[in-house]
Amino acid sequence: MTNGLHFRDATLDDATFYADVFTALRPTRPTDPVVERYWWEQPDDTYVSRRWVVQRHGRDIGVATFDHPAWARLRVPHGDIGGDLSPDRRDRATLDALLAEMERRLVAEGARRVAVRANEDDELRIATILARGFHEDRRHRRWLLDLGENGTRIAEMATESRARMRAEGIRVLTLDQDADPDTYRKVWRMNEEAVQDVPTTLPNVEETFEDTMRWLRAPDMHEDRIWLAREGDDIVGVSVLGYPPVRGVVGTAWTATARRVRGRGIARALKCETLVQAIALGVDRVQTGNDGANDPILHINASMGYRRWVGAINFLKDVPAG
Ligand SMILES: CC(C)(COP(=O)(O)OP(=O)(O)OC[C@H]1O[C@@H](n2cnc3c(N)ncnc32)[C@H](O)[C@@H]1OP(=O)(O)O)[C@@H](O)C(=O)NCCC(=O)NCCS
Numbered sequence: 001m002t003n004g005l006h007f008r009d010a011t012l013d014d015a016t017f018y019a020d021v022f023t024a025l026r027p028t029r030p031t032d033p034v035v036e037r038y039w040w041e042q043p044d045d046t047y048v049s050r051r052w053v054v055q056r057h058g059r060d061i062g063v064a065t066f067d068h069p070a071w072a073r074l075r076v077p078h079g080d081i082g083g084d085l086s087p088d089r090r091d092r093a094t095l096d097a098l099l100a101e102m103e104r105r106l107v108a109e110g111a112r113r114v115a116v117r118a119n120e121d122d123e124l125r126i127a128t129i130l131a132r133g134f135h136e137d138r139r140h141r142r143w144l145l146d147l148g149e150n151g152t153r154i155a156e157m158a159t160e161s162r163a164r165m166r167a168e169g170i171r172v173l174t175l176d177q178d179a180d181p182d183t184y185r186k187v188w189r190m191n192e193e194a195v196q197d198v199p200t201t202l203p204n205v206e207e208t209f210e211d212t213m214r215w216l217r218a219p220d221m222h223e224d225r226i227w228l229a230r231e232g233d234d235i236v237g238v239s240v241l242g243y244p245p246v247r248g249v250v251g252t253a254w255t256a257t258a259r260r261v262r263g264r265g266i267a268r269a270l271k272c273e274t275l276v277q278a279i280a281l282g283v284d285r286v287q288t289g290n291d292g293a294n295d296p297i298l299h300i301n302a303s304m305g306y307r308r309w310v311g312a313i314n315f316l317k318d319v320p321a322g
Helices: 012-025 033-041 092-109 123-131 151-168 183-195 209-216 266-280 295-304
Strands: 006-009 047-056 059-069 078-085 113-119 135-146 171-174 226-231 234-242 251-257 285-291 307-318
Touching: 012 033, 012 047, 012 059, 012 078, 047 078, 047 092, 059 092, 078 092, 092 113, 092 123, 113 123, 123 307, 135 295, 151 171, 151 266, 151 295, 171 266, 183 209, 183 234, 183 251, 226 266, 234 266, 251 266, 266 295, 285 295, 285 307
Parallel strands: 078 113, 251 285
Antiparallel strands: 006 047, 047 059, 059 078, 113 307, 135 285, 135 307, 171 226, 226 234, 234 251
16 A cells, blocks of 8 residues: 555556556557467566556555566666556555555565656656656657548658669568568568667667567567568668557657668568558558657658657656665
């Protein structure tokens, strides 16, 4: 018990409640319960995740979490705290008690740097976080693309990109069309190289091959919608939209190219194919998100017609040892 709150260990069946809490808080960007549950079911090689249902007077009023990369993979142990309250139970004192308890538990596990995130328009959460001694670290930009308004622009860009890829000797195809038995491993290696180039304060931790396979098999992913670029035997690019099965906005899960091929239009060509396909599937808009200092992808998104959406702020706090 802390401040009248009780933290009950979450079970798999609480994944739906978790998705409902976040959907009620941000109805324009719903959380899919099936995707959420899938991730709760997965053992993860890289991250340790803990989850609780927050109760008051025996009623479930919110959810609380922390995640951290396995300590053996880090020089300075860091982790993220998360969670929130149902809108009708949300006030500053309760949110503060929730975050304080997550911080306490994460630090008790050994964390020395604690991260937490808030949406840019969430004044209550931002004020609560700042008052807990966190400072702003980075901005996460979110974008929306209206496929009705931008359909012609995307179709023209895709035609140009296809011609450029032919001239560059790059084959663009979906994962299900790729017969190479090593493709999955090649996608994993290329992703791991590219992840190191995503701007960040906290170090990006390498994922295992099994983590990548769990990601590729998630319920919002489809092998015939995962777009790859091939140069000879090498996989040199990937871009994929996630399609939430129950609710949510279709959105880019990841776009990356191998270092040695950057600047040849491959990321743009792959993104175009994901969007042409989404239009054909009847999707009316797509979202994407990226670090606010990731200049190449910011440039590509802006030139494709994406408009800014409410982003997020990452906050950090250093915790003295002992
Ligand atoms: C972002 C990334 C996918 C771009 O791949 P790419 O193959 O170089 O992309 P393209 O060649 O299609 O396009 C790059 C565009 O960015 C522009 N660009 C490159 N560096 C830039 C910079 N520092 N500032 C602004 N624009 C820049 C290029 O001029 C080009 O624009 P153009 O098409 O108008 O000429 C690649 O850098 C990458 O894998 N980064 C690491 C992973 C990542 O950050 N992914 C995105 C986050 S989810």
